[in-house]
Amino acid sequence: MTDSHSPEDDHVNSDRSVAQLAWAIESSVGSSLQEGEKEARTGNIDNAVATFHTAFKWKPSLKFDPKVKAQEFANKGKAERLIGEGERIVKGGNVKEALADYTEALKLDPKVEISADSWNSLCRYGSLHKQATDVMFACDKAVALARENASIFDSRGLARALTGNTQGAITDFEAYIAQTQDKDSKARRQRWVKDLRAGKNPFTDAELEKLRK
Numbered sequence: 001m002t003d004s005h006s007p008e009d010d011h012v013n014s015d016r017s018v019a020q021l022a023w024a025i026e027s028s029v030g031s032s033l034q035e036g037e038k039e040a041r042t043g044n045i046d047n048a049v050a051t052f053h054t055a056f057k058w059k060p061s062l063k064f065d066p067k068v069k070a071q072e073f074a075n076k077g078k079a080e081r082l083i084g085e086g087e088r089i090v091k092g093g094n095v096k097e098a099l100a101d102y103t104e105a106l107k108l109d110p111k112v113e114i115s116a117d118s119w120n121s122l123c124r125y126g127s128l129h130k131q132a133t134d135v136m137f138a139c140d141k142a143v144a145l146a147r148e149n150a151s152i153f154d155s156r157g158l159a160r161a162l163t164g165n166t167q168g169a170i171t172d173f174e175a176y177i178a179q180t181q182d183k184d185s186k187a188r189r190q191r192w193v194k195d196l197r198a199g200k201n202p203f204t205d206a207e208l209e210k211l212r213k
Contacts, residue, residue, distance in 0.1 A: 032058065040070040041077030048073065072109075079105035079112040087118055090125040098122060099134060116146035124155035128212050132162035150179035154189070158211075161203055166196050 032055035040048035052066035086101030102122065105112050119142035126135030139156035146152050157172030173189045173196075180186050195202040 036066075036070065037073050040073035041080075043074055043077065045070045045074050075108040076112060079109040082108070083112065083114055083118055087121045090122055090129075093125075093129040095126045095129050095131040095134065098126070102138075114141075116142045116149060116152060119145065120149075120152045120155050123152075123159055125212075127155065127159040127162055128208055130162070130208070132159040135159065136163060148179075150176045153179075157189075157192075158203070161192070161196060161201075170196050 032051050036048045036051035036055065039045075039051060048070040049066045052064075052069060056062055056066070082101040082105040086098040086105070089101070090098035099122070102114070105114075119138045123135050123139035123142055126132065126138065136159050139152075139159045142149075142152045143156055153172040153175040157169045157176065160166075160172060161169035170193050173193050177186050177189050177193070180189075192202040
């Protein structure tokens, strides 16, 4: 019987083995990098550095400092947790503490992702707890990120009304009125607009209390 094995087969098998080894190395590197990031984000910096060093053993050509990268991810993780904590506590009226959380988060990671909804929470609940001036910047950031969101205009309208920007408040409430399909909410905002146009303040303590519920 004729042996069908040829030198070309050896080359094919060799190429396949090289490709499989390269894939295995890249997979190990990717897993180590992901695990290191996860460890760093939860504050386990030493473990993250060790894991990144493992990735370097597999791929010495990696171009970053394990300690620096671990600290970056640790800062990002802490910043994200601070934003989450700020969102939570502002609802209970701890506005200054929430602002401090957002501020600290941005110091730790200036590029931390803060969603329109997150800025809106700071804006709305800060306003409902009578600190609209302090959270106005958050209202503007929320609107800039999600101009199609009626609720965000509604929150800024509230903040504007409470800080004396009557025309700005009317404009925002009218934007909400034009977008919402909720008849009761629309009617309530229409009453606010009517009061504001008449020079009245619709946001009495009683009204703010209802809105906080």
